[in-house]
Amino acid sequence: MTIPYLLHQFLAATARRSPDQTAVVFGERSLSYGTLGVLTNQLAKVLRAHGVGSGDRVGIYVSKSIASVVSVFAILKTGACYVALDPKAPAQRLAYIVRDSGIKILLTSSMKATDIPVMFPDDCPLNTVVLVDCDVPRESLSISMPDGVALVQWDEVITQSTMSLPENLAVETDTAYILYTSGSTGSPKGVMISHRNSLTFVNWATECVGLTVADRVSNHAPLHFDLSTFDIFSSCRVGATIILVPEEASTFPVQLVKLIERERITVWYSVPTALTLMVLYGNLTAHDLSCLRTIIFAGEVFPTKYLQKLMTALPQTRYMNWYGPSETNVCTFYEVPQLDPERTAPIPIGKACANSEVFAITSVGNKLTKPGESGELYVRGPSLMQGYLGQPEKTGKVLVRNPFNSLFDELVYKTGDIVTVDADGNYVYQGREDGMIKTRGYRVELGEIETVLYGHPAIREVAALAAPDELLGNRLCAIISLHDGKTLTREDVLAFCNQRLPRYMLPDVIEFRETIPKTSTGKIDRVNLADSISSQ
Amino acid sequence: MESLINAHITRAVLSKPDFSLKHDTPLFESQILDSLSLLKLVLFLEKEFGVVVPAEELVPENFKTIDAMCAYIRSKQGKG
Numbered sequence: 001m002t003i004p005y006l007l008h009q010f011l012a013a014t015a016r017r018s019p020d021q022t023a024v025v026f027g028e029r030s031l032s033y034g035t036l037g038v039l040t041n042q043l044a045k046v047l048r049a050h051g052v053g054s055g056d057r058v059g060i061y062v063s064k065s066i067a068s069v070v071s072v073f074a075i076l077k078t079g080a081c082y083v084a085l086d087p088k089a090p091a092q093r094l095a096y097i098v099r100d101s102g103i104k105i106l107l108t109s110s111m112k113a114t115d116i117p118v119m120f121p122d123d124c125p126l127n128t129v130v131l132v133d134c135d136v137p138r139e140s141l142s143i144s145m146p147d148g149v150a151l152v153q154w155d156e157v158i159t160q161s162t163m164s165l166p167e168n169l170a171v172e173t174d175t176a177y178i179l180y181t182s183g184s185t186g187s188p189k190g191v192m193i194s195h196r197n198s199l200t201f202v203n204w205a206t207e208c209v210g211l212t213v214a215d216r217v218s219n220h221a222p223l224h225f226d227l228s229t230f231d232i233f234s235s236c237r238v239g240a241t242i243i244l245v246p247e248e249a250s251t252f253p254v255q256l257v258k259l260i261e262r263e264r265i266t267v268w269y270s271v272p273t274a275l276t277l278m279v280l281y282g283n284l285t286a287h288d289l290s291c292l293r294t295i296i297f298a299g300e301v302f303p304t305k306y307l308q309k310l311m312t313a314l315p316q317t318r319y320m321n322w323y324g325p326s327e328t329n330v331c332t333f334y335e336v337p338q339l340d341p342e343r344t345a346p347i348p349i350g351k352a353c354a355n356s357e358v359f360a361i362t363s364v365g366n367k368l369t370k371p372g373e374s375g376e377l378y379v380r381g382p383s384l385m386q387g388y389l390g391q392p393e394k395t396g397k398v399l400v401r402n403p404f405n406s407l408f409d410e411l412v413y414k415t416g417d418i419v420t421v422d423a424d425g426n427y428v429y430q431g432r433e434d435g436m437i438k439t440r441g442y443r444v445e446l447g448e449i450e451t452v453l454y455g456h457p458a459i460r461e462v463a464a465l466a467a468p469d470e471l472l473g474n475r476l477c478a479i480i481s482l483h484d485g486k487t488l489t490r491e492d493v494l495a496f497c498n499q500r501l502p503r504y505m506l507p508d509v510i511e512f513r514e515t516i517p518k519t520s521t522g523k524i525d526r527v528n529l530a531d532s533i534s535s536q
Numbered sequence: 537m538e539s540l541i542n543a544h545i546t547r548a549v550l551s552k553p554d555f556s557l558k559h560d561t562p563l564f565e566s567q568i569l570d571s572l573s574l575l576k577l578v579l580f581l582e583k584e585f586g587v588v589v590p591a592e593e594l595v596p597e598n599f600k601t602i603d604a605m606c607a608y609i610r611s612k613q614g615k616g
Contacts (some may be wrong), residue, residue, distance in 0.1 A: 087569055248564050251571045252599075254591050277571060285592040440572065473571065491547060503570070 005172040006195045007202070008076040010237040011037060011166065015357040018239050021213065025263060026066050026244040026416050029135065033239060036070065039134060039148045043074035043107075044158040046152060050128050052105055052457070054079035054170050057149055057178060059103040061085045064244055067132040068223050069232060071107040076176060076195075079169030081298075083178045083190070084223035087112060089502045093188065097180050101190055101389060107132050113143045114152075120146060128152065172196040178389055179226050179326045182444050182505065184210060184435060186451030190389035191326045198229055200383040201329035202356045206234040208320070208333060209267060209294055215240035216263060216291070220250065223439075226326045227298060230269055240267075241426065253282035257289070264291040265433050271441025273303035281305045284313040296417060298322035298330065299441035300473045301429065302348050308339055321431070323349035325443070327398065328413050329383040331356045332427055348426035349419070356381040358427065359404075360419050366403065367423065374430055377419045378402075380412040437466040439474045442504045446476075449507065452500045453478060458486035461516045463524045464507070477533050478507035481516050488512070509533070537606050539583070544580055545602070549573045559602040574599065581605065587612040 004010055011033070014021070019034025021395035031039075054056060058080050060071045068084075075082040083101050085094050098106075098120060105128045108116065114129060120126050126149055133154040145151050176195045183189040211217070217235045219242050221227035235242045243263045249255045257278055260268065268275075275297060278284060295310070295317050302321065311319060319336035334350025352358045359368055360375035369375035380402060387395035401412040418430045435446035448466040453462040461481045482488055490510045497506050511533075517525040538559050548569060563569045569577065570602045575601075578589050587609055589598075598608040 099591055248596065251564055251569065251574055252594055252596060253571070254594055255596070274571075277575070281591045286592075471575075489579070 002167075004237075005199065006076070006167070006170055007198055008040075009167060010233060011040065011073050012167065014236055014239045018213065021239050022241045023236070023442055024066050024069050024242045024244060025216075026064075026135065027246055031064060031066055031134075033236075036073065038162045039070050039158075040073040040077055041162055041164045043070060043130070043132065043157050043246075044077035044165050045160045046104065046130060047074060047078045047080070047156050048165065050105060050130075050152075050157050052078045053055050054174055055289045056080035056105075057083050057101045057103050057175075059083050059085055059098060059101075059106040061106055061108040061115075063087050063088060063109070063112065063131065064219075064222060064247055065109070065135045066244070067109050067135050068244075069242065070134055071132050071304075072177075072223070072232060072434060073236075075107070077169070078164055079174065079443055081175040081177050081192075083180075084228075086222065086224045086502060088126065090499050092500050093502060094119055095121055095124055096187060097190070098126060100187070101178055103131065104128065109135065110143065111136075115148050116149075120149075122146070129352055130157070132157075146379075155215055166251050170195065172199070173386075175386060177229075179224065181326050182442075182448050183394075184438075184445040184447035184451075185303050186448050188448075189264065189391060189394060192386040192389055193226075193329070194386050197329060197385060198233065200355050200381065201324075201353070202229065202233045204356075205230050208353070209234070209296070211235070211238045211240055211267065213239040215266045216243055217241065217267045218260070218265050218269060220245045220268070220274055226329070227271070230296075230330075238241045239452055253277045253280070253494070257282040257284060257287050258291055260292055261287045266291050267294045267296070268292060269296040269298070271299040272297045272306070273300070273440050273472065276303065276306040279313065280471075284310075290316070292317055294318045294320065296320045296322055298324070300438040302472050303469075304339070304346055307336070307347065308341065308343070309337065311336070321347055321349060323427075324379075324383075325413075325415055325417075327385040328356075328379045328415070331379045331381070332358055333381060334426060346429070348422055348428045350426050353383075356383055360421070360427070361403075368404075371412065371421055371423070374418050374420045376433075377415045377417045377427065378412045379415060380410065384413045385410065395487050397458055435464075437474045437476075439466070439469075439472050439476060440504050441473070442502075444474075444476065444505050449476065449478060449497075449505060451500065452497060453480065455500075456488075456493070457494050458482050458488045458530075463480060463516050463526065463529055465526060465530055465533060467509070467530070471506075475508040476505070477509040479511050479513055479516060479529055479533075481513050537609065538602055540584070541581070541602050541605055544584075545569075545577065548580070549577060559606075561602070562600055563602075564596065564600060569599075581609060585609050585613065588589070 015033045017039030023033040023036045058075045130152040178190040180188040217233035321334040322330045323332045324330040362375045399411045402412040419427045449464040469475040
């Protein structure tokens, strides 16, 4: 057998080795690895018949369900890459992503398919929509599609031959998926991750957690969020069971805790916010969570206060903090030891993962930082993204030549994150110098919010700011000044943003001012504004 | 009570004051509420109607629609 070098080869191997093992659980429904292998073969055949292959981008537009996992593997099997569209994002943003990535074929479910005529304008490249209705057995529906868009029913998929496609439709440097992330100039950027980039992370993560066939792994993050790649691909590699966390269960902390108990989840991976909500409103100690052996969090800083409470409520569990922007996959990790109850300082992001190296460079003199000095974190290794789709300039600003490699032009990733090193050699995150912040675990470029708001005809000037918030990470604030004679309400502004930005990017606070304070150099005085907001 | 909660959801949570929200609209399936907006709403309800919502009662049965919320709050008020 070949050593897997493509993500979907894990599925082929696991489906052969343990076809009866449960692959995915979603509420009352589940799917074995054998069935997952067969369904993805059939769906991949339909996609191939519509011309999908290496280098193509295929969209996935479904609410989290078994169809999400089936779609991911079917697309990869054709040699193409998947672009997961946030099912809750506004139509304008989705239409932008479809155009930007050149999606011609979209996988969706009957539930979501009715959105399509509204969502996609005439100039978008979409020509085929395939209904992936493996979650709810149903009759063929006649859903009207825009002109020139063909609709393929699920019946057509499940009558295909179940044999697998050739495995060599891609090479490891082909793009496996594209993750869209906030961009400072007003449009999201597509981070291209190859099979090799992803496998570097998946292989390390599987070993780091010690994942086995006996594990039951939560999938809390949505598919368009990079946390989902551990849940899906690491589980698939060892034949573990993926427990999809239904969107409605994520809403109620007690339901999440009950889900962990009922499904005997052994490994939980999510943003800290979800865990904080469980600590505060989940009644953790009233439930039997003895199966839960490992909790991993990533995406933002876990407030130490709530991490302490979580560790006290579940003392037998192993805790890990993973760090890494979408562009690098996870590149450092920290296993949380018993914490001093008096501790308030945030825990470190830790040390480099296997097959990754990280270093920090001082802002003055471009030297490696010494202990105690702060500097910008750089990452090198095979987990780094291929680049931003169609954005060579933006790519060139972050994938830069390694100043310490004199042998050849090696690219390293410049994270923009400022770190120090502690006495044990662990990196500690300190903050950022630019306008990128985290809220609810999502990355937000404040500039993107500003650009959108500048698009409103009544707005003269705007500053987007972040105010630290224990629960959200950050609250987003928009300070707005209007053109003379114009009026605008908070609701008007939100309604305008609602059509253009995903929900997590909507300002939590909106304030109108006559003028926006400036520094002596004429720049927006962010320090002054931040002070005036946090003192409220 | 129903219309007060309705107005709060459409204005403060949804930011669409013109949105016509029925008292039996399923709030979660239709993506009107999510985990964080629900918690903000709970804080509003606790303050507005003088009730305390314990973790075990923060479940869909009590919050799935505006009607369900009102029935839940009234039962709490009746006890208090």
